[in-house]
Amino acid sequence: GNSVTQMEGPVTLSEEAFLTINCTYTATGYPSLFWYVQYPGEGLQLLLKATKADDKGSNKGFEATYRKETTSFHLEKGSVQVSDSAVYFCGSSPRGFQKLVFGTGTRLLVSP
């Protein structure tokens, strides 16, 4: 079955530091891949997505590239802000947004 593995947190960074949160997946076929973010006190929000190999999803300065050869979808941001502090979930789905499979979540803490 499908599964997602992401790096454990918390990840603690200073403002303007570079961020990488690793995510790898196992799946049959070619799943869609996602990053969701949960800010304190809020629900999960879609941050970005990619639906096929070599696609790059991007939003709010965050990027992730669908790497079929390494089965990875690592999340990156060149310069984090305090407001980026949240829990980030990597996810996959065999098709579109149906029956999402998530990783364990990575808490990001950004200090001024």
Next chain:
Amino acid sequence: EAGVTQFPSHSVIEKGQTVTLRCDPISGHDNLYWYRRVMGKEIKFLLHFVKESKQDESGMPNNRFLAERTGGTYSTLKVQPAELEDSGVYFCASRTQGANTEAFFGQGTRLTVV
């Protein structure tokens, strides 16, 4: 437009009691999903409604969990009787028809069984 709304936001109950969680999806969204995150672990799929019909309930942990979606609008998830291992955050999500339409999540209900 209102987002996905879940009630209550928190619930603390004793082992053996019954709890009912409610999810109001975005109006017009036929697809409704329940997910659960237990103690910092991954968020796991529980079940999927299309309108009032259960499309996939393969993630339901056992028969103490009962989900309904009468009339194809809001959904309830009842846990009876609750056990300690049921503690966690229960998320609801909804989306419109179509394979690639985005799933929108509620803020979750944090359930604590003591």
